[in-house]
Amino acid sequence: MSFLKIDRNALAWRIATRSAGGNCVQVAAANNLIAVRNSRNPEGEVILYTKPEFAAFLDGAKKGEFDDLLE
Template sequence: MRTVQWRKSSFSGNNGGNCVEVAELSGRTDELGHDFGHADVIAVRDSKDPDGPKLFFTPAEWDVFLDGVKASEFES
C-alpha cells in the first residue's frame, strides 16, 4: 500500500495537523494478501500513523458513511 495515492479528507481542514486520508483501490491486495479482485475499495487511514491500521469500505458503504458525516450523525 506504499504506492497508493492517499489524499487528505476535505473535512479535515487546512490547519496542517493530523487528518484522515483516503485512497481509492482497484484490483489490489492489502498487506495481509486479501485480494479485492476488480472491486473498487475505499481505504481510510490516520495521517499521524500512516503505517498503522486502515479501514476498507465498499463504494456503497463509503457513500452511506459520507452521508452520515454530512448529516452530522457522528458529532457528540
C-alpha cells in the same frame, strides 16, 4: 477467508483541506474499495471499505449524524 493485499505506497492518499497539523484521516481509492488510515501513523493499519459503506458514512456525516461526537 482470503485477505486483499494492497500496496499502500502505490495509493494516492488524500486528506481534507480543513485538516490542521496532520491530525486527520487519509483516504485513497484501492481497486473497488476505499482505503482509510491515520495520517499520524501512515505505516499503521489500513481499513478498507466498500464504496456503498463509505457512501453511507459520508451521507451521515453530511447530515450531521455524528456531530455529537465532537462535543
